[in-house]
Amino acid sequence: MATLSDQWASLGSLGSLMASIMFLWAVVGRYVPLHHLEHSLTKHSRRLFAFVYPYVQVTIPEFSGERMKRSEAYTSVEAYLSNSCSQNASRLKAEFGKESGSLTLSMDEHEEVTDEFEGAKLWWASVSRSPPSQSISWHPPPDSRRYYRLTFHRRHRELVVGSYLAHVLREGREVGLRKRQRKLYTNNPSDNWYGYKRTVWSHIVFEHPSTFDTLAMDPGKKRELMDDLIAFRNGKEYYAKIGKAWKRGYLLYGPPGTGKSTMIAAIANFLDYDVYDLELTSVKNNSELRKLFIETTSKSIIVIEDIDCSLDLTGKRMRTKTKKEDEGGDDKPKLPGEEEDKEKSKVTLSGLLNFIDGLWSACGGERLIIFTTNHVEKLDPALIRRGRMDKHVELSYCNFEAFMVLANSYLGIDPHPLFDTIKGLMEEVKMTPADVAETLMHKSAKDDAVSRLEDLIQALEMARGAAAKVDEGSGVDETVESE
Numbered sequence: 001m002a003t004l005s006d007q008w009a010s011l012g013s014l015g016s017l018m019a020s021i022m023f024l025w026a027v028v029g030r031y032v033p034l035h036h037l038e039h040s041l042t043k044h045s046r047r048l049f050a051f052v053y054p055y056v057q058v059t060i061p062e063f064s065g066e067r068m069k070r071s072e073a074y075t076s077v078e079a080y081l082s083n084s085c086s087q088n089a090s091r092l093k094a095e096f097g098k099e100s101g102s103l104t105l106s107m108d109e110h111e112e113v114t115d116e117f118e119g120a121k122l123w124w125a126s127v128s129r130s131p132p133s134q135s136i137s138w139h140p141p142p143d144s145r146r147y148y149r150l151t152f153h154r155r156h157r158e159l160v161v162g163s164y165l166a167h168v169l170r171e172g173r174e175v176g177l178r179k180r181q182r183k184l185y186t187n188n189p190s191d192n193w194y195g196y197k198r199t200v201w202s203h204i205v206f207e208h209p210s211t212f213d214t215l216a217m218d219p220g221k222k223r224e225l226m227d228d229l230i231a232f233r234n235g236k237e238y239y240a241k242i243g244k245a246w247k248r249g250y251l252l253y254g255p256p257g258t259g260k261s262t263m264i265a266a267i268a269n270f271l272d273y274d275v276y277d278l279e280l281t282s283v284k285n286n287s288e289l290r291k292l293f294i295e296t297t298s299k300s301i302i303v304i305e306d307i308d309c310s311l312d313l314t315g316k317r318m319r320t321k322t323k324k325e326d327e328g329g330d331d332k333p334k335l336p337g338e339e340e341d342k343e344k345s346k347v348t349l350s351g352l353l354n355f356i357d358g359l360w361s362a363c364g365g366e367r368l369i370i371f372t373t374n375h376v377e378k379l380d381p382a383l384i385r386r387g388r389m390d391k392h393v394e395l396s397y398c399n400f401e402a403f404m405v406l407a408n409s410y411l412g413i414d415p416h417p418l419f420d421t422i423k424g425l426m427e428e429v430k431m432t433p434a435d436v437a438e439t440l441m442h443k444s445a446k447d448d449a450v451s452r453l454e455d456l457i458q459a460l461e462m463a464r465g466a467a468a469k470v471d472e473g474s475g476v477d478e479t480v481e482s483e
């Protein structure tokens with residue numbers, strides 16, 4: 001057994017050996033440039049490594065372009081793996097699938113699965129890397145990077161690069177569309193954009209039941225709008241041919257309760273698109289607006305409701321208006337704190353125009369941008385000119401055609417003897433579809449279609465009477481407007 005003095009002696013000789021190596025390294029370094037030596041050492045070690053480890057690796061990171069946007073390749077690989085390979089993974093993630101009540105399983109982090117393609121074996125791993133952290137936290141560190149790693153033998157290199165990766169992306173995209181649940185997004189305040197919950201948009205599943213069948217409006221206008229939407233959805237090649245970004249702007253305007261928000265839901269259901277409901281008052285400046293835009297996906301509708309109330313976009317051009325006039329003109333009730341938000345937001349008209357049709361707006365493609373307003377006359381002409389807001393759709397008071405749609409969906413009836421009376425009254429009284437719909441709704445189990453129609457006639461007559469009184473007072477003789 002070696003004694004303590006033996007051990008000291010061997011340590012001493014090790015020390016002198018190290019010193020000699022360092023001395024030699026310094027001498028060699030004088031005559032041979034060290035970086036050459038290092039370079040050739042690395043080259044040889046790589047060759048040696050490739051000889052004993054004949055595998056190639058491809059990584060697909062979650063974020064591309066300096067972390068600005070979640071990579072579509074990553075999403076496609078995720079969908080492909082959840083469909084084709086998750087059955088041989090032992091740790092799985094479960095999320096709600098398209099039909100509520102069903103769960104979709106996908107590969108969990110740090111899990112590995114195998115795949116086969118034309119006789120070649122391939123390994124997929126889901127990896128999450130985080131930089132070393134100074135503090136201990138329960139949450140994943142803010143900068144953890146996730147990616148998929150594909151490993152295969154180098155003899156399959158051509159097969160993988162030439163056809164397998166394309167196959168994965170194609171299948172993944174199809175699976176993604178098949179299993180996709182439509183989402184309704186809203187923007188988070190920018191304080192939440194960093195750190196553990198790094199999301200600029202939050203979402204829930206979009207479940208609005210409105211369709212074009214239940215939307216009460218002039219049938220001709222409805223058909224025209226649907227044709228326009230179909231042309232847009234199928235217009236990829238056409239937009240490329242004419243050199244225009246694949247996006248289209250809609251301006252929906254009309255009094256409150258005429259179906260602007262309902263129409264957006266009907267469009268989303270018709271096109272099968274996601275909806276991004278942009279709350280402009282919580283966007284602090286133009287660069288935040290740009291970031292929000294970049295993070296939207298294609299096949300989506302970006303909505304800014306009540307654009308005239310969201311920001312004082314007209315301010316620059318209409319300086320003569322007093323503050324009081326501005327406040328008086330806005331009939332939307334203000335929520336507590338809304339005024340403060342408005343002051344904080346530095347989004348400008350030019351920022352918004354850039355958002356709609358600047359260079360950045362072309363990224364991704366296949367997006368509708370919809371603005372709604374109750375006061376189209378208040379908007380800056382630059383904002384709503386054709387090319388930006390390509391189609392202007394007016395939603396107005398309920399006419400007889402619109403009433404028939406509501407009667408059909410609310411009462412399940414088409415023609416009825418009381419319709420003639422209603423038709424006559426509707427020509428005289430302006431009532432919003434929201435008011436008509438509310439009157440037609442069943443209020444109790446005993447309610448029937450006739451009692452609802454009679455109620456509507458009564459409401460229309462009352463509105464006519466009330467408006468006639470107002471007219472007597474003002475001496476105006478015009479079509480009357482319901483309360």
Ligand SMILES: Nc1ncnc2c1ncn2[C@@H]1O[C@H](COP(=O)(O)OP(=O)(O)OP(=O)(O)O)[C@@H](O)[C@H]1O
Pocket residue numbers: 214215216217254255256257258259260261262263373374433434435437
């Ligand atoms: N054209 C319509 N067709 C069918 N239902 C309608 C229509 N317009 C209004 N409604 C009914 O009235 C309700 C309110 O309509 P909606 O929220 O779409 O109005 P809006 O035009 O967006 O109003 P606001 O300007 O106040 O936002 C809807 O939930 C819907 O039930």
Ligand SMILES: [Mg+2]
Pocket residue numbers: 260261262305372
């Ligand atoms: Mg609305």
